[in-house]
Amino acid sequence: MSLRGSVSRIRFDHVFQRFRVIDERPDTLREITARIFRRRSQFHLFEALKDLSFQVEDGELLGIVGRNGSGKSTTLKLIAQVYRPTTGKISANGRVAALIELGAGFHGDLTGRENIVINGLMLGLTRRQIRDCEKRIIEFAELDKFIDSPVKQYSSGMYMRLGFAIAVEVDPDILLIDEILAVGDAAFQRKCLDRIKDFQRRGKTILYVSHAMESVKKLCTRAILLHEGTLIANGSPDEVYERYNEILYKPVLKQ
Amino acid sequence: MLQLFREISQNRELIWALALKDLRVRYKRSVLGFLWALLNPLFMMVILTVVFSVFMRLAIDHYAVFLLVAILPWTFFSQALSYSVESIVGNGELLKKLYIQKSVFPIAAVLANLINFLLSLIPLIFLLLVLRFPFYWTWLYLPFPLICLIAFTLGFGFFCAAINVFFRDVAHIVQIVLSGWFYCSPIIYSQDFIPLKYSFFYHLNPMVFILNGFRMSIYYGKLPTIQSAAMSLVCGLVFLVLGYLVFRRYQDSFVYYL
Structure with a gap:
């Protein structure tokens, strides 16, 4: 893979990702027979990512934040090639290692x-x-x-x-980390964070998903905020943190 | 086809490790461990031999040998198939988290059972020695039907593994089909038992040709006819290619149905 000088390490171009969500499972024979006559209404489509575009360069440690179900893990899995995008283009150059679920x-x-x-x-x-x-x-x-x-x-x-x-x-050239450091004790967490920083120093690209905003602020060089599958903030971790807080507490304030 | 060989050679270490894992898990925590891979077929063979040479005497000479040379490859086929049907669904959690070449799972399932099958030849040889059954030079021919059988099994395994992701019923259907298929194949009886008027339909079953290769070379000490040998090769390759194509066609959507 020869790279032109200006090509980003990771690039998302108008990516949409749709999933089929199974609505309910027919439990009884009667329900199943009823199903056969009304075929194909057992699931609906769910759009996990809507028109997502962003780029990541070498040596960046990008934090991805957002509420549950905002599309963070989906984004990582797309880079890891577990999913193929429904539409849009993704390029990720180099070897990818995904710490999505440890010990999977x-x-x-x-x-x-x-x-x-x-x-x-x-x-x-x-x-x-x-x-x-x-x-x-x-x-x-x-x-x-x-x-x-x-x-x-x-x-x-x-x-x-x-x-x-x-x-x-x-x-790897690209390291994907999804909310995995929560389990270890503080000493081991520090060891892992050192390892992650070490990767970064060697010019590798790291994507870091976490709800622990403090560690994102401390570690990351940049952050993006996802909300219901769209990108709503992209900038320094501090700025993104503020936007995130707004989203987090907005529904509460409305009541 | 070339693509398949490339996938196998790229992932050969992983496939080998997965197959060994299958076997290791099967025999884990048993006192005799891997010995069971030898003891299991040995006991089965001893039981069949005793039953058919002492209690039920049939018109076929050395019926036990006649039966074993077909039942061992059949057991490989049916077990490998049962394993590969579940191989994608069973590793679903993994496939949702890691990017792995998906074909390694059915291949490893077949390989694990192939190792088991080859190990079961050791007690077979032992039994033939005990029964003073002659070893014909046609043993040398065995790799040929074996390759056909592997290709056939792998192709069928690819197909069933892929379809089972979308319709979990397939795993159950396979079990039923296998038990019917057993009686439709020349295992407990000889092909000659089939009335001539059904012969055409009977020979639609690829296993007829493949099992014939095993039985001819070990039991009869003869080579099968060219037609029979060619048919088993053709069936093996056609099923391998078709099964693999189906698998490749759908493998990218597996993850959404797991």
């Missing part, structure tokens, strides 16, 4: 070590790379005593630490 794909009956291999392969590492960084992963996750126990016995903090430790070894 861990198998409870397998040990931490076995899961490192499977998870690493799923994230795109090769067998050899995994062997080389296995030690670092275990160390970073602080799991040396439990690494050969099945992960179903792990606490949620241990689970998350292992997931994070594997994901950062992928060494």
